[in-house]
Amino acid sequence: MTVENKISVKSTTCYMCACRCGINVHLKDGRIKYIEGNPDHPVNRGVLCAKGSAGIMQHYSPARLTAPLKRVGPRGSGEFEEISWDEAMSIATEKLRAVREKDPKRFAFFTGRDQSQALTGWFSAKFGTHNYAAHGGFCSVNMAAAGLYTIGGSFWEFGEPDWDRTKYFMMFGVAEDHDSNPIKKGIGKVKSRKDTKYISVNPIQTGYAAIADEWLGIRPGTDGLFVGALIAELLKSEQIDWEFLTRYTNSPWLVIDDPGSAKHGLFARDEAEKSLCYDLEKAAVTELIVGKSKPALIGSFKLSDGTKVVPAFQHIVEEFLGDGYELTKVEKETGIKAIDIERIAAEMAEVAFSEEIIIDQKWTDSYGNEHDQFIGRPVSFHAMRGIAAHKNGFETCRMIHLLQMLLGAIDGPGSFLYKPPFPRPTPPHKKNATASAAPGEVCRAEPLGFPSGPEDLAVDENGEPTRLDKAFSWEYPLAIHGMMHMSLHNAWAGDPYKVDVFMMYMANMAWNSSMNVKNAIKYMTDKDADTGDYKIPYIIYSDAFYSETVPYADLILPDTTYLERWDAISMLDRPIGTAEAAADSIRQPVLEPDRDVRPFQDVVLDLGARLGLPGMVDDDGNPLYPGGYSDYLVNHERAPGVGPLSGWRGEDGTSHGKGAPNKNQLRKYIENGCYWEFELDKAERYNRFANQAYLKTATKMGWMGSPDPIVLNVYNEMLQKFHLAADGHGDHQPPDHARARIKKYFNPVPTWYPVQEHVDNNSNEYPLSALTQRPAHMYHSWGGQNAWLRQLTSQNYLYINSKTATNQGISDLDWVWVRSPHGEVKVQVKYMEGVNPGTVWTWNAIGKRRGAWALDKNSPEFQKAFLLNHVISENLTTDDGEVRSNSDPVTGQGAWFDARVKIERADDQSEGLTSPMFEPVKFYDKHKRPDVLSYGFDKEQTFDQAERSLGKKEDL
């Protein structure tokens, strides 16, 4: 008997979440047999999570859209007719052409879990609208902003602990993260070393927190106080890496101390704009020359003109040794005992300063000083959503970075390490667009970027927002990922203006991606009383699946699954890689679509060509990328020699980083397992903010504009510029309604403040914090509908500390009402001991709307599962009396985790149904939904034959 080996294996990149692991897809008879991690891939080295393995069921989901759809019933009815792509593209083109000719800003383009933001952002700029963002504003922008403006890198997936060497690892508020598999691999390494301690700071003890050596069940939103108390302990005991501070941070820089003046709080600089220090040897204010100057960190000095100055570090001392971080207060607010804070500070100091890691390796710093060693302080941190999703998240994250700097634990062996292309200047030299373009013009910059002062805000002559979502306005100046969570509300309210076309991609804004679902739906269905038209006149949506949002769109452009398309994980966007190597990767289609669907990136380029957008058509108006996205990936140049993919550039394919387009580039990627990896030289792996060889390489590769060192900010002058503006200094002035807020929240030294909900008198009426987490098997995915994953979780409970519950007479599995000032939801509780007693929590996005996702009508996701979103509002009355976004006042980060609730046992325990239960959306029946699924392949052998032949394939 012969068995034909019909299995073929194709490599590509997973898209079941944001981790972007390399996968090998095994195919047989045109179907997927098995998906495994690519053993060589830099992200996952062969492992794969539950989502990744369940990709088979995602690919064959009965919720897949099959053809372009045009709405024929009222919005929300789900009444559509199938149309051709020609018709769909004509409709979209005409709608967009009309906007572009009239006022480009009236086209809003918000993408959700988009991994092609280098394309979609560029498209928006060429269209002429700056009303573009992805979902970062309601995800974790606080981490990105605090990191990039402080140390030129951030946690997120842009850096990682030195998993192989760290000896003390502290993780804040992470249930699961973009770096899904690298974190699991890393924690596995940390836990395999008996001399390494891992502390989890998290109100909830699940997943990563469950295996920590020590769990600190902190009260939500108070992490900054805990970190501040650690900083105070280290300062008081002089357990500080003074050399790191004087060399690599702006601690010695002199700050003007002239209250009331327009320069108060800014750095003193000489005529050549060089920063100054007080040199103790010269006993004079001089230019700071790292390695030569002997700068003071404390003291009061005078410039030649008599201006008083103090070193920046003195401001740190004044903040953290001053009032606010006393252990008794911190213990009361955080729930972490003072003796534990003292002990942890002592443990950190001991590891940092008594267990340093030395790597003998010659290297030269950016100031020309030669070194024989890299010295590492093996204390490392990671933090994400639990810090980010609070209205004090930006400041809390800055404090964590300050703690790292005081310990000298940044980019050294055993500490937090950047992943190239980071570090970058603080902030990166890419400015945001400040306004949309005139009709027919292009934006002067891409919509998202990094303001470096009030002059870069997207505001009009009255200081009011020019962006629909009010990102980069005086209300949310550093909203570097935009504020998608405000976009539907603002478009509905016409505040600051109305739009004509609202396009979304991969964002479930009619359900779990919106705070306050009821209102989100209202925003899309409300009509203007005078005209009878929808207040948001036209909605275009692209997704691969029939989500809750699909019924609210007027035109659906159905996307492919991730296994049916080309993609790039680009250095221009959000690259992959490790601390030791830069990397990027591609997706290649491993299967042809069996439906009338198109990759959204092809559609974007086609739209651009039909609209004649610059960069998308040639001089004769013909499409520049007729081959679609794969054509663009190879041939598009953002700057000369710089394209979406860094590997195998140049006509002969031998250049990396920069080089001419190479027509064989994609083939080279495929031959290499669909990724490119560029390993750094051993002398380039640490202290990269001031590592001369690394910075030269980074410049050569196109990651940096110049090899200038990146000075880490213990003191952030740019934030002081905003503060000064609010004090009335400078040409760029905030409107009066924003002044007090800027003064309060923009401080050059990180400063802790309680979030509003904890201060309001409602903390008595609403005594519990309410949080959400995503299960590791569904994080950042569309997995709730997945035939395998939903067997793992199809109902979520409200987890509550048993003591808190019994005090209220609530039994395990009781149904309760969760009420906040914004809404209520009926849920089933489960007792848990490993949760902060003042906190309740649930798994997010398990609850679904009846009719969506091609699930049967009595699915537990509809009947019993729930969203906590119903008790969270996107708007709040802030302490200055204004109604503003429920967001961090600096970055606009959606503050999901500040919700305060009370719970009451439901009168009716027998019904067993959640509430609110929205009217069903129209059911989707384009694919068969088997009652019994037996996925597999017909057997070619009996069991006996198969068993006998194991390992003897050559005999067959």
Add this chain to the structure above:
Amino acid sequence: MTCLPEKTDKKLGLLIDLNICVGCHACAVSCKEWNTSGITGPMEDLKPYGDDPSGVWYNRIHSYEFKKEDEIDRTVYFPKSCLHCEDAPCVTVCPTGASLKRSEDGIVLVNPDVCIGCKLCSWACPYGAREYDTTGGVMQKCTLCVDKIYDETVSEERRVPSCVSTCPAGARHFGDFADPESNVSQLAAENDARDLFPEMETKPVNQYLPPRKREHHESKKLDHKVSTVKDALVKWAKLDFTG
């Protein structure tokens, strides 16, 4: 009734480190995708898009909270699959010979062509590790990916069960417990590996490393050199910190 081999040449099995498992379910789903097309597949899913989705899983992850007297509460994730016992009661109870233990490597399998679906084995298994396939009317269970670990078309380092090659945290190890030099024997010896329910006398091959006890933290406190802003400004004024 079915006989067990007197001795097996190898004792292939898993060593699962509960000190590392984060309960992510990667192993369970990877098991499912491999084995549903494997030697004893398919692994059915009942009402996969319906009101009570369920299915056959050779590997399931349970989670528990527990508290020992002197410890704070903790959450433990416990992956459970067939333990390929040396004295496998599921084999001896089988009336047809479908339930078998391989003499060469000790892997316990069910031959679906012979199984009559009487479920005696699932009653006999103290671990609840057997899964009934209603469609085929046969019993199913972990195969230790017998059709992967011997497949010479698979690269040598990937010739391990799917749950092991995929485990992101590295909590799962595969090897021959009969060989004292093997990775699993060594890890077991070094780390206080445990049998599951030793009192059942099934001599399970799979071993578990228990969650490491959380140490009590010895109080420590740094000596304060300064305590107020004023102290610090006086003491640190004009100090040269460049070493």
